Amino acid sequence: xxxxxxxxxxxxxxxxxxxxxxxxxxxxxxxxxxxxxxxxxxxxxxxxxxxxxxxxxxxxxxxxxxxxxxxxxxxxxxxxxxxxxxxxxxxxxxxxxxxxxxxxxxxxxxxxxxxxxxxxxxxxxxxxxxxxxxxxxxxxxxxxxxxxxxxxxxxxxxxxxxxxxxxxxxxxxxxxxxxxxxxxxxxxxxxxxxxxxxxxxxxxxxxxxxxxxxxxxxxxxxxxxxxxxxxxxxxxxxxxxxxxxxxxxxxxxxxxxxxxxxxxxxxxxxxxxxxxxxxxxxxxxxxxxxxxxxxxxxxxxxxxxxxxxxxxxxxxxxxxxxxxxxxxxxxxxxxxxxxxxxxxxxxxxxxxxxxxxxxxxxxxxxx
Amino acid sequence: xxxxxxxxxxxxxxxxxxxxxxxxxxxxxxxxxxxxxxxxxxxxxxxxxxxxxxxxxxxxxxxxxxxxxxxxxxxxxxxxxxxxxxxxxxxxxxxxxxxxxxxxxxxxxxxxxxxxxxxxxxxxxxxxxxxxxxxxxxxxxxxxxxxxxxxxxxxxxxxxxxxxxxxxxxxxxxxxxxxxxxxxxxxxxxxxxxxxxxxxxxxxxxxxxxxxxxxxxxxxxxxxxxxxxxxxxxxxxxxxxxxxxxxxxxxxxxxxxxxxxxxxxxxxxxxxxxxxxxxxxxxxxxxxxxxxxxxxxxxxxxxxxxxxxxxxxxxxxxxxxxxxxxxxxxxxxxxxxxxxxxxxxx
Numbered sequence: 001x002x003x004x005x006x007x008x009x010x011x012x013x014x015x016x017x018x019x020x021x022x023x024x025x026x027x028x029x030x031x032x033x034x035x036x037x038x039x040x041x042x043x044x045x046x047x048x049x050x051x052x053x054x055x056x057x058x059x060x061x062x063x064x065x066x067x068x069x070x071x072x073x074x075x076x077x078x079x080x081x082x083x084x085x086x087x088x089x090x091x092x093x094x095x096x097x098x099x100x101x102x103x104x105x106x107x108x109x110x111x112x113x114x115x116x117x118x119x120x121x122x123x124x125x126x127x128x129x130x131x132x133x134x135x136x137x138x139x140x141x142x143x144x145x146x147x148x149x150x151x152x153x154x155x156x157x158x159x160x161x162x163x164x165x166x167x168x169x170x171x172x173x174x175x176x177x178x179x180x181x182x183x184x185x186x187x188x189x190x191x192x193x194x195x196x197x198x199x200x201x202x203x204x205x206x207x208x209x210x211x212x213x214x215x216x217x218x219x220x221x222x223x224x225x226x227x228x229x230x231x232x233x234x235x236x237x238x239x240x241x242x243x244x245x246x247x248x249x250x251x252x253x254x255x256x257x258x259x260x261x262x263x264x265x266x267x268x269x270x271x272x273x274x275x276x277x278x279x280x281x282x283x284x285x286x287x288x289x290x291x292x293x294x295x296x297x298x299x300x301x302x303x304x305x306x307x308x309x310x311x312x313x314x315x316x317x318x319x320x321x322x323x324x325x326x327x328x329x330x331x332x333x334x335x336x337x338x339x340x341x342x343x344x345x346x347x348x349x350x351x352x353x354x355x356x357x358x359x360x361x362x363x364x365x366x367x
Numbered sequence: 368x369x370x371x372x373x374x375x376x377x378x379x380x381x382x383x384x385x386x387x388x389x390x391x392x393x394x395x396x397x398x399x400x401x402x403x404x405x406x407x408x409x410x411x412x413x414x415x416x417x418x419x420x421x422x423x424x425x426x427x428x429x430x431x432x433x434x435x436x437x438x439x440x441x442x443x444x445x446x447x448x449x450x451x452x453x454x455x456x457x458x459x460x461x462x463x464x465x466x467x468x469x470x471x472x473x474x475x476x477x478x479x480x481x482x483x484x485x486x487x488x489x490x491x492x493x494x495x496x497x498x499x500x501x502x503x504x505x506x507x508x509x510x511x512x513x514x515x516x517x518x519x520x521x522x523x524x525x526x527x528x529x530x531x532x533x534x535x536x537x538x539x540x541x542x543x544x545x546x547x548x549x550x551x552x553x554x555x556x557x558x559x560x561x562x563x564x565x566x567x568x569x570x571x572x573x574x575x576x577x578x579x580x581x582x583x584x585x586x587x588x589x590x591x592x593x594x595x596x597x598x599x600x601x602x603x604x605x606x607x608x609x610x611x612x613x614x615x616x617x618x619x620x621x622x623x624x625x626x627x628x629x630x631x632x633x634x635x636x637x638x639x640x641x642x643x644x645x646x647x648x649x650x651x652x653x654x655x656x657x658x659x660x661x662x663x664x665x666x667x668x669x670x671x672x673x674x675x676x677x678x679x680x681x682x683x684x685x686x687x688x689x690x691x692x693x694x695x696x697x698x699x700x701x702x703x704x705x706x707x708x709x710x711x712x713x
Contacts, residue, residue, distance in 0.1 A: 089426050094454070097425045156453055218459055221466040232468070309413050312455040312463070318413045322422040325415020327690025330579040 058338070072332070082332040083339050086323040090339065093159010093314040093322075099151065103162040106142040109135055110165050118354055120361065136169060155233040159314030161343060167237065167305045167315070172298060175241035179248030184278075186253060197249075204246040210307055212239050217311035236308060248297055255290035256282070288362045295355035299348050316340060394661065395609025397470055401443050409436035410460055410474045411452035417575040418685040418693075419475045428452045431684040432473045434674045435494060435601065435618070439471065441673040442617045442666045461486055464604060471614065477597040487605045491614045493598035494677075496697040496706050499531045500570040501590045502577060507564060512539060512592040519544045521554045521563035528567045531594040555580070565590070569597075571685070571693065578691045596697070613660055615710075620667040622709035623649050624676035626700060631675035638668050645712055656712070677707070 030040040061077025063069070065084050072079035083090075092103045113135030122128055143162065146152035158166065185197035204212070216239035221229045229235070259282060267277035287294075309318045320340045324333040401407050411428055412420040419432045437447035453469050460472050465487070476482075478490045501520065503509045509518075512535055522529045524547035536543050546563055548554045555576060558566040566573070570593065578584050601614050624630070627646050629637045634650070641647035648656055650668045657664035674680055678695075685693045699705025 085424055089422060089424075092426065094422065094426055094428075094452075097427070156451070159454075214459075218462040218466070221468065222462065310456050310458065312411075312413045312453065312459050314413065314454050318454070319422075321414030325417060326421045326423070327417065327575070327579045330417070330575075330690075 078335050079332045082329045082335050089323045090319050091160045092162050093319040094157050102142050106139045107162050107165055109138045110169055155231055160319040161316045164305050164316045168302050170237045171240045171244050171301055175244030178245035180252055182245055182249035183252035201246045201249055204242055209243055212243050213311055244301055251290045251293035255286035258289045259285055291359055299351055395607050397607045397610040398443055398613055401470055407440040407450045408469045409450050409452050410469050410472045411454045413454045413456045418691055434680045435473050438670045438674045439614055439617050441670045445669055447673045472602040475599055476602050478600045488602045489605050489611055491601040493600045494618050495599035496596055497569055497571040498596040499528045499594040500573055501565045501567045502573045502587050503565040505586050505588050511590050513541055515543055515565055516541050518564035520565045520567055521546050521557045522567040523551050523554055524549055532567045535594050574693050575691050619709040620670055621677040622707055624671045625678045629671055634668055634671045648712055
């Protein structure tokens with residue numbers, strides 16, 4: 001009881017602070033002089049008109065359910081009926097309709113894995129890797145099914161948001177350690193490894209992602225013998241991870257370069273081994289320094305998964321395309337794109353918020 | 368050494384080819400592979416191509432091309448659900464066929480010389496005809512290309528449409544401006560905003576856009592000139608005549624069924640009481656049709672039972688029973704003024 005009143009009080013006081021600040025801002029900045037007032041008025045009116053137009057399109061004048069689709073023809077607002085009728089296509093692509101509980105559960109697993117890995121309690125290399133291994137394996141087993149004794153659904157039927165999440169998670173999961181390995185190889189004292197790594201990184205970075213993926217998906221099965229080709233999705237994930245790793249290696253390298261040489265020497269002087277120096281002194285700092293770049297890479301990767309549409313994967317964008325790609329839904333492509341944009345936005349916004357939170361925590365760790 | 372080897376090789380090749388011709392009617396390695404696998408791999412699309420390859424509310428493929436795939440699958444395996452549709456992009460379709468990712472490409476693919484020779488493909492007989500056409504606003508009062516004097520035409524950049532329109536207008540001696548855009552949706556947006564008077568593209572796509580995305584269909588007219596006529600056919604890997612025969616005769620069966628009034632609903636009755644000898648041969652009441660293709664005697668009957676005749680497939684996906692309501696036009700049987708005809712079933 002007391003905590004509730006306390007929090008309510010705190011809430012009220014923050015509210016007061018915000019109103020005070022807003023009033024202060026309006027007095028000192030927006031309406032300070034006559035010119036200021038005119039400019040501010042114009043700006044606020046324009047802002048209001050824009051927001052009102054968007055809201056009335058998206059909410060006030062919108063048609064919501066698929067049963068009311070007939071109203072869409074005359075409606076001035078959005079026709080969300082298309083989402084109501086086709087959201088399962090956007091979410092799960094070509095996955096068999098009766099088995100949709102499996103990708104739903106799988107997506108839930110991966111999302112909760114992401115959320116769990118935000119908890120500071122689990123921030124330990126062992127726990128975090130175990131968590132991801134479990135989350136990722138559960139996702140795969142649920143989607144594929146045959147190992148759990150369920151009906152097998154091969155990867156060519158995967159699609160929609162589930163496929164996008166799978167590609168994203170596996171690329172980051174495979175690419176991150178590879179990137180770290182490449183960054184370490186690039187700092188190696190052995191010239192062969194050092195030059196090998198830098199030539200490899202430059203080679204992959206000089207190829208566009210699309211070319212890399214196209215080679216993996218389309219050219220490889222022609223060149224390689226049958227037993228080596230494997231499933232298309234794995235070839236693409238490996239190629240995508242290599243691409244990710246090469247960029248991520250450079251991000252890590254930036255982190256390494258920020259650390260003064262003296263720290264290595266101090267570690268040596270204390271008699272620590274190479275791996276002890278790395279894991280106790282260097283790596284925690286490297287991670288901290290390379291965090292903004294890493295978050296950037298992860299966000300870019302999430303968006304770049306959309307490229308797989310070109311090599312015939314049914315990712316969230318492709319299934320959105322299919323969602324309005326039929327006669328009765330064709331006029332409502334704006335609504336479908338708005339919906340997909342909202343999905344992308346919510347994932348990427350949460351990712352960058354998580355990044356900001358991590359940075360804050362790590363700053364506390366320094367002082 | 369070379370001198371001796373050459374005649375030996377020639378003889379060997381000759382003997383092989385003689386023994387090959389003496390083999391039974393149509394021994395096809397591809398059909399054999401499909402039967403062993405018990406699945407047929409067809410091309411789909413990474414998204415949707417109006418009327419030809421779409422996805423319905425139950426996340427299942429549908430469309431004219433999908434139905435043709437189901438027809439071929441039924442002919443070979445007896446069950447349309449044994450078709451597996453692999454999503455492919457336009458750029459990926461031919462490499463995917465060569466690498467064996469799919470058995471056949473049925474994906475609004477035009478039969479061109481380059482594809483037939485350089486790419487090492489083999490085409491079935493055409494099952495659809497569509498050409499470059501132009502669409503204009505009805506309020507302009509234009510009905511054919513020569514009415515577009517001084518007008519602006521929007522097209523997708525780098526397509527054959529652009530060149531064909533230029534050729535046509537030069538032949539007619541009409542003054543015009545051409546504006547090209549990278550993507551089809553940009554062309555459409557430009558046309559709708561009034562940036563251009565006419566819009567050039569593939570006829571069936573224009574008709575689909577007109578009927579489903581541009582408000583009242585009567586606000587826009589498709590001009591009568593057909594600038595090209597592209598035969599759409601199924602593409603297969605070179606060197607398997609037996610498979611081409613199977614696909615061709617599946618298409619023929621769909622057309623023959625339409626010609627003789629056999630539908631999905633009455634196919635069983637027709638098989639029991641054939642109205643003429645061709646129907647009897649087609650539906651396997653008189654044996655022969657199966658043995659010649661190394662398939663079941665009832666394969667054509669099964670196909671019609673599974674997907675219907677060609678008219679039913681067309682009307683369901685593009686015609687009057689679809690949202691697009693396209694006239695059959697060139698895609699009618701020859702006896703109704705179209706270009707489609709079946710070879711003779713003797």
